[in-house]
Amino acid sequence: MPPRFAHPDPASDEGGWWSQMDREEQRLRASGFLIRDKALNEMVSGIACRLAGAHCPDLRVYLVRTPLFNAMMAPNGMMQIWSGLLLRMTNEAQLAAVIGHEMGHYLERHSIDRIRSAKTATAVGHYLGLALGAVRSSNAGHFANAADIALIAGFLSYGRDQEREADRIGLNLMTQAGYAPLEASRVWEQMLEEVRADPMEGEDFWRASILFATHPPARERRETLAELAGSAGGRTGEAEYRAALAAQRPAFVSDELKRRKFLQTRVLFERLLKAVPDDGEIQYALGEAFRMRDGVGDAQSALDAYRKAQAMRGSPPELYRSMGLLERQRGQHAEARASFARYLELKPGASDAELVRRYMASE
Amino acid sequence: MMRALRALLPLALLALASCAPMVMVAPGPAAVRDDFSVTVDSIWNRLTYPGIVFMAPGASEIWTAEGIPLDVLAFYIGVREGDALGRVLERGGKPLASYRAGMTPHEIVELYEQLVTQDGSAFTLGRLAPHRFGGADGFRFEYALTRKHDGLALSGVAYGAVIGKRLTLMAFTAPRMYYFAKYLPRVEAMAGTAQIKY
Numbered sequence: 001m002p003p004r005f006a007h008p009d010p011a012s013d014e015g016g017w018w019s020q021m022d023r024e025e026q027r028l029r030a031s032g033f034l035i036r037d038k039a040l041n042e043m044v045s046g047i048a049c050r051l052a053g054a055h056c057p058d059l060r061v062y063l064v065r066t067p068l069f070n071a072m073m074a075p076n077g078m079m080q081i082w083s084g085l086l087l088r089m090t091n092e093a094q095l096a097a098v099i100g101h102e103m104g105h106y107l108e109r110h111s112i113d114r115i116r117s118a119k120t121a122t123a124v125g126h127y128l129g130l131a132l133g134a135v136r137s138s139n140a141g142h143f144a145n146a147a148d149i150a151l152i153a154g155f156l157s158y159g160r161d162q163e164r165e166a167d168r169i170g171l172n173l174m175t176q177a178g179y180a181p182l183e184a185s186r187v188w189e190q191m192l193e194e195v196r197a198d199p200m201e202g203e204d205f206w207r208a209s210i211l212f213a214t215h216p217p218a219r220e221r222r223e224t225l226a227e228l229a230g231s232a233g234g235r236t237g238e239a240e241y242r243a244a245l246a247a248q249r250p251a252f253v254s255d256e257l258k259r260r261k262f263l264q265t266r267v268l269f270e271r272l273l274k275a276v277p278d279d280g281e282i283q284y285a286l287g288e289a290f291r292m293r294d295g296v297g298d299a300q301s302a303l304d305a306y307r308k309a310q311a312m313r314g315s316p317p318e319l320y321r322s323m324g325l326l327e328r329q330r331g332q333h334a335e336a337r338a339s340f341a342r343y344l345e346l347k348p349g350a351s352d353a354e355l356v357r358r359y360m361a362s363e
Numbered sequence: 364m365m366r367a368l369r370a371l372l373p374l375a376l377l378a379l380a381s382c383a384p385m386v387m388v389a390p391g392p393a394a395v396r397d398d399f400s401v402t403v404d405s406i407w408n409r410l411t412y413p414g415i416v417f418m419a420p421g422a423s424e425i426w427t428a429e430g431i432p433l434d435v436l437a438f439y440i441g442v443r444e445g446d447a448l449g450r451v452l453e454r455g456g457k458p459l460a461s462y463r464a465g466m467t468p469h470e471i472v473e474l475y476e477q478l479v480t481q482d483g484s485a486f487t488l489g490r491l492a493p494h495r496f497g498g499a500d501g502f503r504f505e506y507a508l509t510r511k512h513d514g515l516a517l518s519g520v521a522y523g524a525v526i527g528k529r530l531t532l533m534a535f536t537a538p539r540m541y542y543f544a545k546y547l548p549r550v551e552a553m554a555g556t557a558q559i560k561y
Contacts, residue, residue: 031514033485063484258480262456292473294460325467352491355468355502 002107004055014075017115028062028080029064035063035083035248043244043343044081047096051103051173055261067255069191073102075112086245087252088190090275092237096177097184097225100170107169110162167221171228180234181225188222190271198263242276250316253285262293280315283308284322291322299326317346321356333363384411394430395424395438399497399531401558405549417482417512418536421450426429428546434537436550438486441561442530452481464528470504471523471530476506479536483511497531497559499524508536518543522554531559 008014028034035041040061049056058077067084079102081095089095105111156203158166167184241345245252256265269286273279287305290298308314324339340360344353367434385408393407410425412415419425426436439448459477466474468491475509476486487507494503508517513537521534533548535546537543 027514032509032516033511034512066483255485258477262476292460321469325469329469331466351489353468354492358493359467 001055003055004058013116014112017112018076021074024074024178025060025062025076025078028064028078031064033065035065037063037248039084039244040248043092043240044086044095044099047092047177048079048099048103050177051100052095055103055107063253065255067108067252067259071098071102073111075106075109075115077106079106083248083252083255087256089187089241090190090238090272091183092183092241093179093183093235094175094187096174097138097170097178097181097187100173100184101166101279102170104166104169105158106164108162108165109164110158113162114158118161149313151210163221164224167225168228171225173199175232178235180236181229181232183236185222185226185229188219188225192219192222194264194267197267198261229276250281253281254283257285257288257292260292262289265289280309280312280319282311283312284319285314287319288322291326299330302326317343320346321352324359325358328359328363336360337363372522374379383428385409386411396440398556398559398561399440400560401533401548401553403553404551417484417516417532418479418508418510419449420452420478420481420561421447429537429538429542433542434546435534436487436533436535439530439532439534442532443560444528447478448530448532456481462530464525466505466525466530469527470521471502473530475521475532475534479508485509485511494522496522496524496533496554497557498525499526499559501525503554507539516540520550522557524559526559527561529561533557 008018010016010019022320036350041061044063045059045061048059048061052059055077059079060077061079063080063086064080064082066082067087068082069085069088070082071080071085073079079099081099085098089098092293124242171181171184174184256268259265266286266289269282270288272282272285276282283305287302287309290302290305301324303323306319306326308321320339320343324336324343327333327336342362344356345352347353350356383404388407388409390403390405392400392402401523405428407426407428408430410427410431410509416422416425416431416435416437422437423440424433424438426438428434428436442448442462444464446462451459452493453459459481460474462471462474470489470539472488476488480486485508488524489505489507491502494501496503502523503520503522506519506521508519509515510517516539517536517549518539519534519536521532523532525531533554537546
């Protein structure tokens with residue numbers, strides 16, 4: 001590992017870029033999209049620090065509420081991890097794999113190479129403004145315009161050799177920190193599953209994620225990473241990961257539903273349910289995905305999902321409200337009344353209680 | 364405050380660049396389209412090209428008190444069955460869900476949420492309750508919105524009613540700090556005078 005990087009001379013080109021990055025970081029700190037949850041921040045920063053070793057004091061990790069799979073690290077030590085990525089990881093080792101990879105780019109100063117090779121000041125400005133401030137210019141499903149993503153993809157596209165180097169470093173860092181290296185290839189395997197679910201949506205998904213738009217194909221990375229990991233063992237940290245994510249996960253799940261990428265969302269939720277079969281929160285969310293898609297047969301699929309969730313751990317009271325809304329739509333008045341009553345029983349102080357009582361009276 | 368203003372600057376520039384002309388709405392009775400009216404007690408400004416406003420894409424009409432980067436009063440008048448509440452923000456974007464007669468206020472709120480979060484803004488529903496609006500048994504809801512563009516925290520209140528299977532919605536959104544509270548009483552009073560004439 002190289003020694004810690006000194007702050008560059010402010011008069012140098014790199015010093016100028018650092019100042020710009022620092023300004024972007026200031027904006028990020030004030031953003032309403034920054035996730036301030038203590039347990040989650042401590043878990044993620046803890047992993048980052050364990051991986052960074054001597055570089056830990058130079059590292060600042062920011063969790064950003066955006067439902068896309070993305071992480072990035074700037075040369076000044078600012079790392080961003082988006083909520084869509086956090087929702088998709090199933091344990092600490094997987095998150096360590098992503099952080100390790102980004103740290104690989106940082107330690108090898110790949111993005112400084114990229115900025116330096118940008119030909120014009122405008123290009124550098126785009127890199128700093130768009131890539132680091134992507135949280136501002138992106139949105140849940142796509143970027144503000146196609147030109148933005150093309151720019152970001154162009155400026156962030158590390159060379160294939162740089163990617164391989166980052167993968168190798170990331171894997172070493174996570175192994176040294178005691179994490180199971182095989183989880184690195186699982187990250188990409190999981191993403192492939194989601195993308196395969198719908199080629200059209202998949203294409204959009206790759207475009208919408210900076211990480212995906214610019215890295216070599218997931219398939220290649222999965223295979224290389226699995227090979228490099230070999231049969232080495234290590235910690236996965238599933239329970240710890242779930243516990244740290246618990247308070248924020250309902251919001252992340254709700255953001256995921258709002259992407260309206262049903263096929264990908266379904267694969268994601270089904271995968272999470274395979275990992276924890278009695279996860280009532282995710283089973284309920286699967287029902288919500290069907291209800292919101294509102295296609296032929298979706299109401300029945302949603303009701304089936306809600307019924308399954310009833311017996312599971314952590315299913316929210318809103319489950320009964322959603323059931324009631326669907327039953328009402330289908331003219332099942334007695335069932336709707338019972339579902340609404342159950343909702344109010346579980347959540348007597350609900351902020352919509354008066355309205356739900358009115359639904360019941362009209363059933 | 365300075366930081367808030369600086370954060371708003373890009374939006375202000377956007378509005379300027381897009382040439383958003385406004386006309387004054389004077390105190391007294393004011394019509395929105397042909398079939399909705401309210402009585403206002405202070406000056407508002409009506410946008411003549413409302414399509415550019417991210418906080419209310421495709422609204423029938425948009426008013427503002429301080430200017431678009433700050434506050435938006437959006438009217439969605441007489442939405443018919445099978446139509447979306449507003450419009451898709453970006454060409455080629457995923458179509459919005461359509462309004463259906465018989466939808467509950469909960470489902471109508473979901474339509475509204477989908478409309479105003481197309482740019483990636485974060486929406487959180489607050490109180491949702493029955494409320495008389497436009498001479499009908501309608502509903503009122505409160506919400507919080509974190510604007511994608513600048514991460515600014517906004518608050519909102521909306522009033523809705525379905526008459527003759529057509530939906531009318533009036534929604535006010537402004538920065539949580541200072542502006543929302545400043546205009547809320549005026550908006551509440553205005554909502555109380557709403558008349559739906561279709």
